[in-house]
Amino acid sequence: MTLAAAIERSKRNREDWKYTDLPALLARRAQNAPMPITALPATANDDARLVFVNGIFHPAQSRFGSIPSCILMGDERSGYKLTLGEHTCLVAQPVELVFTTDESATDEIDINLSIDIGANGRLTLLERHLPSRAFSTIDINVTLHESAKFVHGKMTSGGAHIARTNVNVARGGYYSHFGLTRGGLPMRHDIDVHLMDEQAQAALHGVMLLRGGDHADITTRIAHNAPHGVSRQMFKTVLGDKSRGVFQGKIYVAPHAQKTDGHQISRALLLSDSAEMDAKPELEIYADDVKCSHGSTIGDLDADALFYLRARGLSETQARALLIDAFTGEVIDDIPVPAWRDLFRADMEGWQS
Amino acid sequence: MLEIRNLHAAIGGKEILKGIDLTVPSGQVHAIMGPNGSGKSTLSYVLSGREGYEVTQGTVTLNGQDLLALNTEQRAAAGVFLAMQYPVEIPGVTNMNFLKTALNAVRKSRGQSELDAMQMLKLLRGKASAIGLSDDMLKRAVNVGFSGGEKKRNEILQMAVLEPALCLLDETDSGLDIDALKIVSDGVNALRAPDRSMVVITHYQRLLDYIKPDAVHVLAFGKIRKSGGPELAHELEARGYADFAGEAA
Numbered sequence: 363m364t365l366a367a368a369i370e371r372s373k374r375n376r377e378d379w380k381y382t383d384l385p386a387l388l389a390r391r392a393q394n395a396p397m398p399i400t401a402l403p404a405t406a407n408d409d410a411r412l413v414f415v416n417g418i419f420h421p422a423q424s425r426f427g428s429i430p431s432c433i434l435m436g437d438e439r440s441g442y443k444l445t446l447g448e449h450t451c452l453v454a455q456p457v458e459l460v461f462t463t464d465e466s467a468t469d470e471i472d473i474n475l476s477i478d479i480g481a482n483g484r485l486t487l488l489e490r491h492l493p494s495r496a497f498s499t500i501d502i503n504v505t506l507h508e509s510a511k512f513v514h515g516k517m518t519s520g521g522a523h524i525a526r527t528n529v530n531v532a533r534g535g536y537y538s539h540f541g542l543t544r545g546g547l548p549m550r551h552d553i554d555v556h557l558m559d560e561q562a563q564a565a566l567h568g569v570m571l572l573r574g575g576d577h578a579d580i581t582t583r584i585a586h587n588a589p590h591g592v593s594r595q596m597f598k599t600v601l602g603d604k605s606r607g608v609f610q611g612k613i614y615v616a617p618h619a620q621k622t623d624g625h626q627i628s629r630a631l632l633l634s635d636s637a638e639m640d641a642k643p644e645l646e647i648y649a650d651d652v653k654c655s656h657g658s659t660i661g662d663l664d665a666d667a668l669f670y671l672r673a674r675g676l677s678e679t680q681a682r683a684l685l686i687d688a689f690t691g692e693v694i695d696d697i698p699v700p701a702w703r704d705l706f707r708a709d710m711e712g713w714q715s
Numbered sequence: 716m717l718e719i720r721n722l723h724a725a726i727g728g729k730e731i732l733k734g735i736d737l738t739v740p741s742g743q744v745h746a747i748m749g750p751n752g753s754g755k756s757t758l759s760y761v762l763s764g765r766e767g768y769e770v771t772q773g774t775v776t777l778n779g780q781d782l783l784a785l786n787t788e789q790r791a792a793a794g795v796f797l798a799m800q801y802p803v804e805i806p807g808v809t810n811m812n813f814l815k816t817a818l819n820a821v822r823k824s825r826g827q828s829e830l831d832a833m834q835m836l837k838l839l840r841g842k843a844s845a846i847g848l849s850d851d852m853l854k855r856a857v858n859v860g861f862s863g864g865e866k867k868r869n870e871i872l873q874m875a876v877l878e879p880a881l882c883l884l885d886e887t888d889s890g891l892d893i894d895a896l897k898i899v900s901d902g903v904n905a906l907r908a909p910d911r912s913m914v915v916i917t918h919y920q921r922l923l924d925y926i927k928p929d930a931v932h933v934l935a936f937g938k939i940r941k942s943g944g945p946e947l948a949h950e951l952e953a954r955g956y957a958d959f960a961g962e963a964a
Contacts (some may be wrong), residue, residue: 669766669803670802670803671813671817673788673799674791674820675817677788677820680820684816685808688856689807692807
């Protein structure tokens with residue numbers, strides 16, 4: 363996917379891009395100062411870390427740890443491919459993909475990555491995008507074979523970012539996604555999950571922290587194409603200043619996908635009168651024996667709770683921070699990788715200060 | 716010592732408190748009784764500095780310090796504690812984290828050193844077990860899923876931890892059965908101290924069987940209409956607030 367293709371797609375499919383006017387946002391972005399280039403953050407452990415500079419895999423800065431280097435193939439032109447064989451398990455050692463840029467970065471960086479996890483394989487991978495002055499797009503195509511499991515973390519820290527994650531899940535497979543979106547102008551992430559066979563499962567979780575003139579849009583589609591599929595979605599958005607957040611979530615259930623269990627919830631916290639949240643849940647159900655639900659709430663911090671905390675000596679800033687932490691905690695606390703939880707929390711603290 | 720002089724306060728331009736005069740010496744417990752709508756809860760909110768309550772006249776000092784010049788959290792640091800009638804549920808914040816953050820915030824404001832995790836844990840466990848709250852209650856989210864009695868006990872725990880100079884108990888008896896009332900009252904009585912003033916706000920005399928006041932005041936139509944000893948509460952119980960209904964002007 364290129365930026366031009368994304369713009370084209372947004373024009374073709376207006377309903378899908380109802381709240382995100384890409385050309386207008388890009389024009390607004392052009393007026394802002396470019397984001398500074400950040401150094402590669404230190405890691406405390408010897409986990410595998412694959413670094414991409416300006417969209418190109420950079421072996422010298424990367425570290426494979428105990429995982430075989432043949433796991434990653436391909437190049438920036440044909441796309442990268444990460445392959446895990448049958449029964450291969452990379453859970454104890456999470457893999458981190460870091461996307462960064464330097465002074466020689468072009469205005470636009472497009473990345474294509476496919477991830478293939480063999481039957482009974484297990485992968486835990488964090489996709490981490492550092493602030494960049496370039497416009498970045500990333501297309502990730504995931505294939506989970508029978509009973510494969512993939513825990514996918516994604517962190518973005520502002521800038522212009524358009525992402526598409528397309529996941530195919532085979533029988534008994536499980537895709538779990540945890541996204542932390544810190545800012546973005548614009549940021550758009552489409553997550554398409556196809557549960558292709560029985561007992562396939564997906565759980566999508568996300569936290570968006572927006573302020574200033576940020577605009578971030580997460581659009582999910584979960585297609586239940588087989589019986590006994592389970593999907594869970596929980597998205598939390600915190601909006602300050604004049605930021606705008608969008609969550610569009612669709613659950614599709616095919617006619618024969620009986621006993622589908624799909625649940626989706628979006629909650630937003632508006633910290634400013636000028637912020638805006640648009641939530642559009644959609645259920646499209648063609649089977650008659652299913653359990654599907656969606657919910658959406660948009661509100662301010664609870665005035666009674668703020669007073670209660672302040673009456674116990676917390677400053678207003680402390681009280682607000684505690685309540686915001688509690689709000690996002692419902693997602694963060696569920697992250698199965700402790701190191702990611704710490705990373706997400708540290709990133710959130712940075713956002714609040 | 717709490718000293719309230721000619722306190723007038725309004726909400727949204729409507730005057731609710733119309734000149735309260737009240738002195739509660741350190742070491743004493745004073746009860747404020749009154750009919751619904753008399754201004755009892757307003758008084759507790761005004762004293763704890765809740766936004767939306769406008770003080771139009773008068774002074775309030777605690778041990779000589781001007782409370783009205785302070786915001787809510789500064790008053791907490793100065794020693795004001797309001798045990799709420801309806802303690803707020805805060806999903807996602809553990810009781811432990813809440814108490815820890817509150818105590819360290821207050822200690823910091825009072826110029827004391829903050830407690831580290833171990834000291835804090837020891838202190839909180841000790842205080843909790845003293846009023847019959849289990850460790851489990853410390854790990855749960857603040858007031859979420861707590862029974863009425865547990866919520867009120869949790870208020871008493873916070874009071875015990877923050878060691879205030881002024882305790883305001885706003886209808887602490889509401890929603891409690893006799894057993895819970897007794898447990899909460901025991902908790903309050905254990906916190907009576909020579910350097911602490913307590914104001915017990917209640918509609919019913921019942922609570923005062925358990926928390927024995929040094930003085931009783933009747934608040935009606937925004938003013939203290941009558942003050943007396945504990946026997947005044949019994950009079951009110953027998954005769955109701957009808958005597959004060961005619962003084963609306």
